[in-house]
Amino acid sequence: MSTLAFTGARALQILDSRGFPTLRVQIRDDAGDHFYASAPSGASTGSHEAVELRDGGTAWSGRGVTKAVRSVTGEINTLLTSREWDSQSTVDNALRELDGTAEKSRLGANALVAVSMAASRAFAAHDRASLHTWIASTVGCSQRLPVPHFNVLNGGQHAANALAFQEFMIAPVGATTLPDAVEWGADIYHALGSILRKKGMATGLGDEGGYAPEISRPEQALDLIVEAIETAGHRTGAGDVAIALDPAANYFFHDGRYLVGEQSFSTTELVTYYEKLLDNYPIRSLEDPLAEDDPNGWPELTAALGSRIQIVGDDLLVTSAARVQAAIASASANAVLIKPNQVGTVSETFDTLRAAAQGGFTAMVSHRSGETMDSFVADLAVGAGCGQLKAGAPARGERVAKYNRLLEIADEDPALSYGLATPMNQGNQHD
Numbered sequence: 001m002s003t004l005a006f007t008g009a010r011a012l013q014i015l016d017s018r019g020f021p022t023l024r025v026q027i028r029d030d031a032g033d034h035f036y037a038s039a040p041s042g043a044s045t046g047s048h049e050a051v052e053l054r055d056g057g058t059a060w061s062g063r064g065v066t067k068a069v070r071s072v073t074g075e076i077n078t079l080l081t082s083r084e085w086d087s088q089s090t091v092d093n094a095l096r097e098l099d100g101t102a103e104k105s106r107l108g109a110n111a112l113v114a115v116s117m118a119a120s121r122a123f124a125a126h127d128r129a130s131l132h133t134w135i136a137s138t139v140g141c142s143q144r145l146p147v148p149h150f151n152v153l154n155g156g157q158h159a160a161n162a163l164a165f166q167e168f169m170i171a172p173v174g175a176t177t178l179p180d181a182v183e184w185g186a187d188i189y190h191a192l193g194s195i196l197r198k199k200g201m202a203t204g205l206g207d208e209g210g211y212a213p214e215i216s217r218p219e220q221a222l223d224l225i226v227e228a229i230e231t232a233g234h235r236t237g238a239g240d241v242a243i244a245l246d247p248a249a250n251y252f253f254h255d256g257r258y259l260v261g262e263q264s265f266s267t268t269e270l271v272t273y274y275e276k277l278l279d280n281y282p283i284r285s286l287e288d289p290l291a292e293d294d295p296n297g298w299p300e301l302t303a304a305l306g307s308r309i310q311i312v313g314d315d316l317l318v319t320s321a322a323r324v325q326a327a328i329a330s331a332s333a334n335a336v337l338i339k340p341n342q343v344g345t346v347s348e349t350f351d352t353l354r355a356a357a358q359g360g361f362t363a364m365v366s367h368r369s370g371e372t373m374d375s376f377v378a379d380l381a382v383g384a385g386c387g388q389l390k391a392g393a394p395a396r397g398e399r400v401a402k403y404n405r406l407l408e409i410a411d412e413d414p415a416l417s418y419g420l421a422t423p424m425n426q427g428n429q430h431d
């Protein structure tokens, strides 16, 4: 394999979709080509995530990322230009070593992930491959166009309403092509907007572009979504349009109880509550149904519901291969959410995808609630062949950038199949 020589790394502070500072990185190779990537930023986070470097405080206190910018223009620039590189993992290992902390807090996971993603684009270009094709061959996967999971109704940390659950997504699993799936998603989103207007409910949006009406019970949100699916001319269920939820339960778990609207549940009561939701609504996937601090609850919930639906660990697993392996061993979930900035480098993200596939876990690639126009996760979802991408509502520039990238890939490569994947075709296809 031929090597890649970088001649420089730059970064600048930009704004993310919430208007908070984040950074954009540019790296240059010796052919004079430039490769870019931007760091996204989460609002509902797991306690084991890699740590963003901010200039003191949090994004919410308006804190900048000039220190992370300096990590790139200083030490990382010196590292990248000091030698030649033969693979993504050699770059990422060197970045981790240079940082020297377990949680990537010294140079900043925001600096590291943006440099790592820009390096992926450089390696792909060096191989004369598209980013998704390079990802597939590096991870060892069959490519597949994922089912987009459109977050059409927002609550939790992403909206100012009283809804405890964070994300209500629609998944056009029954569409036969990606362009159809995107069209269905947009039609249902618009139908939901009309329904809210007709009922005199608020049509303001949450952080991910979904509507954020003043409701407090998850059933109200689910009823509105079922009505929107049917108004748009589709059927609900596994054959047509299914629903996926991300309650993000860390944020309504207090003193051992889960507070959902007016109700307070023990873990076992919440599992029973979810069971009823599954009986009454076409739900195919539940992400973070319990808090990360409820370790005994996860195996209980997975035993009760895991044969019926996908149970996704996000805050619980933080895109960590080791945490995924532990969850496989304890049967604490059956799927993992994949967010490169949670773990901090692209190679570690690939390791987590491989660990999931080996243990029979499905995977869903995800954006963050604070986003930029960078569409890396769309290529990642296709290249990983995992069959699922969540990137917010089918509206707002930073969200549609991902869906539009999928449309571009579908157009360029009409032979790619569309749809959900099993762990079998999500990993290690041709080794």
Ligand SMILES: O=C(O)[C@@H](CO)OP(=O)(O)O
Pocket: 041, 042, 043, 044, 045, 167, 208, 246, 248, 314, 337, 366, 367, 368, 369, 370
């Ligand atoms: O919880 C989540 O899954 C994400 C993305 O939707 O939100 P955040 O980026 O705020 O962690």
Ligand SMILES: [Mg+2]
Pocket: 246, 248, 287, 288, 314, 315, 337
């Ligand atoms: Mg989540």
